[in-house]
Amino acid sequence: IVFDVSEEVKLPPYVVSFVCSPEGQQVAKQFLEQYFNIYDSDNRQAIGDAYHENAHFSLAITLPKGDGNHKLNQYMPDNRNLMRVRDANRRMKLLINGKENIISKLKELPLTKHDLASFTVDLPIFNPQLMFLNISGIFIERKLHLPTRYFSRTFVIVPLGGGFVIINDLLNITNATEKQAKAAFTKPIVETPVTSPVATPVVSP
Amino acid sequence: MEQERRTKVEQACRTAEEFIKHYYEGLDRRRNVMSRLYLDTATLLWNGNGIAGKEFIQKFFENLPSTDHIVSSIDSQPLTTGSTCHFPLTIVVSVSGFIAFCQEQPQAFQQQLLITAEGDKWKIVSDCFRFQEP
Numbered sequence: 001i002v003f004d005v006s007e008e009v010k011l012p013p014y015v016v017s018f019v020c021s022p023e024g025q026q027v028a029k030q031f032l033e034q035y036f037n038i039y040d041s042d043n044r045q046a047i048g049d050a051y052h053e054n055a056h057f058s059l060a061i062t063l064p065k066g067d068g069n070h071k072l073n074q075y076m077p078d079n080r081n082l083m084r085v086r087d088a089n090r091r092m093k094l095l096i097n098g099k100e101n102i103i104s105k106l107k108e109l110p111l112t113k114h115d116l117a118s119f120t121v122d123l124p125i126f127n128p129q130l131m132f133l134n135i136s137g138i139f140i141e142r143k144l145h146l147p148t149r150y151f152s153r154t155f156v157i158v159p160l161g162g163g164f165v166i167i168n169d170l171l172n173i174t175n176a177t178e179k180q181a182k183a184a185f186t187k188p189i190v191e192t193p194v195t196s197p198v199a200t201p202v203v204s205p
Numbered sequence: 206m207e208q209e210r211r212t213k214v215e216q217a218c219r220t221a222e223e224f225i226k227h228y229y230e231g232l233d234r235r236r237n238v239m240s241r242l243y244l245d246t247a248t249l250l251w252n253g254n255g256i257a258g259k260e261f262i263q264k265f266f267e268n269l270p271s272t273d274h275i276v277s278s279i280d281s282q283p284l285t286t287g288s289t290c291h292f293p294l295t296i297v298v299s300v301s302g303f304i305a306f307c308q309e310q311p312q313a314f315q316q317q318l319l320i321t322a323e324g325d326k327w328k329i330v331s332d333c334f335r336f337q338e339p
Contacts, residue, residue: 009306014339015253060280062301081278124331134333152315170299
């Protein structure tokens, strides 16, 4: 006879995208297409237009569990993981400030190709003051033979002069799982119609 | 100006580290107090499921199987647009790590938080959680 204490792991379903409003969906979609079009090109110079004069950018690396040969070394000098970087001066230095400095840093990072079909898009806030956009997905370094990568990226975006600019950009890079690497660049991009019923926050489950 | 930025950056780092500690300790060991970390009007997106309002967020967490988190990376930035900052005392935090449900196999997750000062307390405006692999 045993005790009835075991729990059944039942989780809410996995939903690929959450966008809080149809306008937000339109803006986010356009922004992401334009941004990654430039980011994945041979010259990232024009990416500067997407950033506020005083924007911040930083990069953090998550080492995959139990994988000694992660090959993330080329990102390590920029890794601002606060759990590893304890020194206040170093934390300041690794937080890239200002449009020009961000352009230089992004141009230093390896050339990429992102799998837009793998993207998850979460837009919990879209209002006249601020847009909080969180995306994740798969990319590869185009000219290097390295493991397929998984990234998550957070943008805080504000309106400026009839358009929008990024004021915060936090990028987290790790390796894709085996399953993700296998599925990378195999799916066509599914266009989500903007007129589709857009979820408003609900209680779930 | 540069000194002011430095102060904000240091505050963002300190706040992120302490907040994250409270957050996962709360979620793993003291779920009943989770709603205190959120603004009344906060939103939680959990693997694409939207939950609005701190009472519903509290309920959501209470229905979630028990968890153990291991945090592997934290990064944080202050929201600032320079001389005219529209968002005083607001920070964005990006976390990655591993989550295990009911002592099962841990899996990788990423989480992003927008946190603001309400009076003398830091509160979550928006909380966005995702597994690396669905």
